Amino acid sequence: MMMGPGYFGGFGMGGGSLMMLIIILAIGYLLYLAFNQNQNRGNSQTQPRQSGSNEALEVAKARLARGEITVEEFEQIKENLL
Numbered sequence: 001m002m003m004g005p006g007y008f009g010g011f012g013m014g015g016g017s018l019m020m021l022i023i024i025l026a027i028g029y030l031l032y033l034a035f036n037q038n039q040n041r042g043n044s045q046t047q048p049r050q051s052g053s054n055e056a057l058e059v060a061k062a063r064l065a066r067g068e069i070t071v072e073e074f075e076q077i078k079e080n081l082l
Contacts, residue, residue: 053081053082056077056081057077057078057081060074060077060078060081061074
């Protein structure tokens, strides 16, 4: 009986199947991380943009109130932000 590297996949009894299962699980985990990261990026890009727009609009309102910009300039800023 030969018990060398060719015996049951080279890793002992059933070792080849176990190694293939580990590789499949690792690939699945990497795919999960990749898709999850893309979903998080989509959410994080939307949220700061809205709060940044609101903050910029408040600054524009304050500048209008102080007379630093005209109503036309304020309307243009508001259109660009929304």
